Amino acid sequence: AEEILRVSGLSTRFFTQEGQVNAVSDLDLRIERGEVFGIVGESGSGKSVTARSLMDLIEPPGEITEGKIEYNDPDLADAVRDDYPQAVDGEYVDLLEVPADVRESLRGTSFSMIFQDPESSFNPTLTVGEQLAEAVEVQRRASARPRSTRAKTQDYTLASFALSTVLPSREYVSEESRERAIELLEMVGIPDPVERADEYPHEYSGGMLQRAMIAQALAGEPDVLVADEPTTALDVTIQAQILDLLAEIQEETGMTIVLITHNLGVIARMCDRVGVMYAGEIVERGTLEDVFDDHVHPYTEGLLGSIPDLEGARGRLQPIPGNVPSLLDSEMEDRCYFADRCPNAMEDCLDHPPEYDADGSADHEVRCVLAERDYEESRALPEGYFGETE
Numbered sequence: 001a002e003e004i005l006r007v008s009g010l011s012t013r014f015f016t017q018e019g020q021v022n023a024v025s026d027l028d029l030r031i032e033r034g035e036v037f038g039i040v041g042e043s044g045s046g047k048s049v050t051a052r053s054l055m056d057l058i059e060p061p062g063e064i065t066e067g068k069i070e071y072n073d074p075d076l077a078d079a080v081r082d083d084y085p086q087a088v089d090g091e092y093v094d095l096l097e098v099p100a101d102v103r104e105s106l107r108g109t110s111f112s113m114i115f116q117d118p119e120s121s122f123n124p125t126l127t128v129g130e131q132l133a134e135a136v137e138v139q140r141r142a143s144a145r146p147r148s149t150r151a152k153t154q155d156y157t158l159a160s161f162a163l164s165t166v167l168p169s170r171e172y173v174s175e176e177s178r179e180r181a182i183e184l185l186e187m188v189g190i191p192d193p194v195e196r197a198d199e200y201p202h203e204y205s206g207g208m209l210q211r212a213m214i215a216q217a218l219a220g221e222p223d224v225l226v227a228d229e230p231t232t233a234l235d236v237t238i239q240a241q242i243l244d245l246l247a248e249i250q251e252e253t254g255m256t257i258v259l260i261t262h263n264l265g266v267i268a269r270m271c272d273r274v275g276v277m278y279a280g281e282i283v284e285r286g287t288l289e290d291v292f293d294d295h296v297h298p299y300t301e302g303l304l305g306s307i308p309d310l311e312g313a314r315g316r317l318q319p320i321p322g323n324v325p326s327l328l329d330s331e332m333e334d335r336c337y338f339a340d341r342c343p344n345a346m347e348d349c350l351d352h353p354p355e356y357d358a359d360g361s362a363d364h365e366v367r368c369v370l371a372e373r374d375y376e377e378s379r380a381l382p383e384g385y386f387g388e389t390e
């Protein structure tokens, strides 16, 4: 299948008072058009920073320091080829090589994001319908413009986007956009959408507001929806309904979804392929079958130690003994970051393992020495190297 997103060597750092934090390191992802790609890991593994990096939402003291985020869009490639030839590779555009306003122009129409907390996506002083209509309106005006102009102007902002709620000027909002807002509410399964459109966010239940946020994210008919723990805050029944809704929308629209979660039950239910994150790296990546049945990385094994089903309260991951390593650059050692907790650690693990091709197809990638060599042949670790082991 065609790749819609190619992420290569992406590193995102935070320059804090305590020092440099390597939140995401040398991350590679290949996302195919129309798939649901899952990113799973414990909290603090870099999942949300990855999502925010994709959406260009990293703010100081954070910074994407390296890598490429290439988006497959022939029209965009044509529009920017003359001005930013270094950004273009065939039909792909490296979003980190074009100015911020070009990236901005893609928000909502090409990329949208939903969050765990829908309140952050809505202005409490405006009705849900007004805000959706505004989102539709902004996207409509943006796409009415020829791409080359769109890519070079800054005079529109993204309403479908959280955190930067745009105050609507009602006179701008056409009847058509209002109707579309109601359609969107209906599409995400809000009962009595005409009446509910006139209600304020606080009048919605958590699940309903989550649906409304999805509607808002869909206003610009994005190609890629990045969903960061979209159901974590909801109770299990509602969680299942929201996941079903996302699956349905994906099916109908062919949209690509990048789904970020700590819950393997959610991954198993929703995803085609999955990347397992640990300490800011993807340590294993493959199809559901690769990762659930044929995994190689001991961390994946640990995560699967107890696969939470969706009914198990919030599907918490079984804790793996030991601590997540510090991501402070000064404290990170250049070896496998899982070595302190790995039951298979050996001397070879003192070198930082590169990604290996586990089965020769390059679809299943594992960052662990076990993927490359027979464990039995490896030399044992020097006694006490990692301190006390349990």
Ligand code: SF4
Residues within 6 Å of the ligand: 297, 298, 299, 336, 337, 338, 339, 340, 342, 343, 344, 345, 346, 348, 349, 353, 367, 368, 369, 370
């Ligand atoms: Fe364990 Fe070594 Fe693999 Fe790291 S590289 S996960 S320490 S076996």
Ligand code: MG
Residues within 6 Å of the ligand: 047, 048, 229
């Ligand atoms: Mg998170």
